[in-house]
Amino acid sequence: MEDINKQINHSKLLVGKVFDSLTNEQKEVFQEWEQQGNNKEIADDILNAYSFKEWQEKLNAIDTTEEWASFLENMESDSEKPGKVLRLKTIKWMSAAAAVLVVGFAVFTFFKITNSNLKSVEDSSIAPGTTHAELVLSTGEVVDLQQSQDSKMQEGSVALENIKGVLQYNSGSSKHDGEIKTNTLKVPRGGEYQIVLSDGTKVWLNSDTELTYTVPFIGSERRVALEGEAYFDVTPNKELPFIVTSGNQEVQVLGTEFNVSAYRGDNMITTTLVEGKVQVSDNVSNDKEYLLPNEQSVLNKQSDNINKKRVDVYPYIAWKEGRFVFNNVTLEEFLDKVSRWYDVEVFYDDDSLRKLSFTGDLPRYSDMTSILKIVEAEMSVHIDIEDNKKIYVHE
């Protein structure tokens, strides 16, 4: 009770800080509080525009009149048979949760291996990914691309240059010799790369991603194939639609900015629109949705259905700005994304750990241990690391 009242008072200090209105005495109290434990990180996490906006949306979605009516109803049935109504409601989701956990327990038992090679987070070091990729030319030749090594190549009539981590196709010659030349840019786990296609379209490729395209674009469209995650900034051209295919999904645009996440292991494809307008379609079900800015489509690979919702786009594109931003995702979703960048594997002692909720805005270009320290502190879990490659999460 006393702790709770303290927190209620701390909230006033946090708000006073936002409004630059703390008295000198309050500032001292606040600084003292910030220095305890991980309070500073918690305060930063709370005073965050994105998570506040999300809270406001939740608040606006609550129908207090309806909730008041169900409260009265619960009170009346409670006086007859205590607790009955409430329990009935909860059984549905409890049995669903039970099913998930039983499966989880089997998997957990299977993976539990004893290991003597483990180190704590403090004693480990996991470097972030770097700017590197492989380019597969139409001849089948594979070129290693690094940020530090500039190079020039020729693909048919199109000249290409690799300068400071950006692969650039020159638009100079629009003629092609009739032969279709296909190139693939492959970014491994622990890598990222940027490419400028022959029409000027910029694409940022995240770790574990492949982009395939023709050089130059041919016919009445600009078509590329994506597996993994990429952010597209498409040069407008009304005559030539730009099409991104990923599995059964096609995203068709005229000129706009959007992010597509289509990893082979994921059971959905997520398309998030930042600017302009795109059409997302599934070529098996012919399901189709138009996205406007701040809308996101999620294509379910099993059912080939597409669902659309409004989102704050920032967490979905933050990777391109050098941040990991997650708002109320499961620890598993968070570590899945992060592990592609640090090229590590994650194991959980107990399946309930996967479901812990994680919120954070963290740097992408620092050692992974700085992220893991925050996870340990915020979520009260312990993490051991084997050979700087395998991450074990336990209670």
Add this chain to the structure above:
Amino acid sequence: MKVSGKTIQYNSKEFKAIFERLFPSMYILASRILKSEEKGKDIAQEAFVKLWQKDTEDFTSEKALQAYLYVLVKNACISQLRKEKKISNTSLDEGLTIAQKSFLNEILREETYKLLHNAIKELSPQAERVVMLTLEGYRNQDIATELEITINSVKTVKKRAYNRLRELLGSQFVAIVLGNFIQFF
């Protein structure tokens, strides 16, 4: 039940006002802890019912009642987490400490957001932008540049918002007393 010395009934206008002020944060908090809106809603509703199971409860203020509700929600969430953990057969005590710690942090979040929300809701759209940009990490000078206003206007907006909040919550910025009938939500 007595709140601030006044006896109220569960189906009274007074309690309806308290419910409307306090239900949303209980619901949002429980949903976030349990990662399910449905579970969160059930637990918040259940807490308000449990509040009435002790007939003789005497709360010195709405703040005291709110703290008691937080405790009810916390206990219900812990017992829910315990039920889920029992199925996967792991130690309970660890789970309790996780919940305890993150709970207090989530209460801080709820209370902070409620204050911010109340500060903002009566302000002009521009003043709201000032607050949002502050939360996005902008300094006063950068906010002034972004909104094409002077840095002094930025400072004034902030001061005014804070003062309004103090008015709303009483001059001492202290307990929210039911008798005052402050629209705190």
